[in-house]
Amino acid sequence: MSVLKSPDDTWLRRAAGMVAPRARNESAAMNLVFLGPPGCGKGTQAMKVAEKHGLPQISAGDILREAVQNGLEDGLKAKPFMDAGRLVPDETVVKIVTDRLRRKDCANGFILDGFPRTVPQAESLGWTLAGMKRKIDVVFDFDVPEEELIKRIAGRKVCKKCRVVYNVASAPPSEPGVCDKCGGGLFKREDDNEEAARERFRVYKAQSDELGLYYHHSGRYCKLDGAARVDEIFGKIEEIIGEA
Numbered sequence: 001m002s003v004l005k006s007p008d009d010t011w012l013r014r015a016a017g018m019v020a021p022r023a024r025n026e027s028a029a030m031n032l033v034f035l036g037p038p039g040c041g042k043g044t045q046a047m048k049v050a051e052k053h054g055l056p057q058i059s060a061g062d063i064l065r066e067a068v069q070n071g072l073e074d075g076l077k078a079k080p081f082m083d084a085g086r087l088v089p090d091e092t093v094v095k096i097v098t099d100r101l102r103r104k105d106c107a108n109g110f111i112l113d114g115f116p117r118t119v120p121q122a123e124s125l126g127w128t129l130a131g132m133k134r135k136i137d138v139v140f141d142f143d144v145p146e147e148e149l150i151k152r153i154a155g156r157k158v159c160k161k162c163r164v165v166y167n168v169a170s171a172p173p174s175e176p177g178v179c180d181k182c183g184g185g186l187f188k189r190e191d192d193n194e195e196a197a198r199e200r201f202r203v204y205k206a207q208s209d210e211l212g213l214y215y216h217h218s219g220r221y222c223k224l225d226g227a228a229r230v231d232e233i234f235g236k237i238e239e240i241i242g243e244a
């Protein structure tokens with residue numbers, strides 16, 4: 001009996017050169033996009049996939065928060081939008097993310113977390129990647145009901161050092177205020193209050209259908225139930241990546 005027959009043997013067939021790795025890209029890079037409303041868990045999953053596959057996790061929100069903290073020009077421009085829970089203008093976000101994609105550590109792929117959020121951002125990303133002779137392998141779109149998101153955001157605390165996300169109600173750290181993973185201090189994001197969270201969700205809804213449709217047509221779009229267990233979602237993502 002041939003060991004190459006079962007669909008589970010894709011890795012073997014790949015190793016044997018029977019399946020071109022990531023045939024849609026000229027390189028073997030794995031380029032992933034994680035979309036979804038604030039609090040949907042895309043950051044947590046992006047971090048897990050990034051760790052497992054040794055890919056950089058590129059969060060537009062994290063880059064913007066760092067720019068704000070360091071008093072950079074882009075940060076100063078972005079801050080009022082972020083504080084109000086609104087989207088930072090496309091021009092600013094596209095520039096910081098596409099600059100980041102050109103860095104060396106993206107040579108084997110990347111995980112974009114929270115970018116793009118509008119169709120013009122998606123188009124700019126497409127052009128940038130085409131210029132690098134690369135394409136997106138899979139777009140994962142996380143779906144979670146609004147009330148569950150607001151609950152998650154109200155209790156969210158993030159590690160200052162390693163960015164692991166906790167929830168004081170449903171997934172607290174062993175010691176309050178301290179990260180289990182690295183011992184770093186936990187903080188609450190300024191925009192993680194109910195008013196800003198509802199506005200962020202409203203803004204998200206206004207763009208998400210159009211963006212989902214844009215990627216749906218590309219054939220690399222996968223909707224995930226973000227209300228499922230973390231390990232269940234991670235398993236599903238791994239399965240889909242394996243087939244991509």
Ligand code: AMP
Nearest residue numbers: 060061081082086087088093114115117
């Ligand atoms: P996040 O950390 O993804 O929740 O993003 C925090 C805030 O950063 C958002 O509420 C927006 O103000 C801004 N932001 C993050 N990503 C984007 C994006 N792709 N386009 C525009 N604004 C963004």
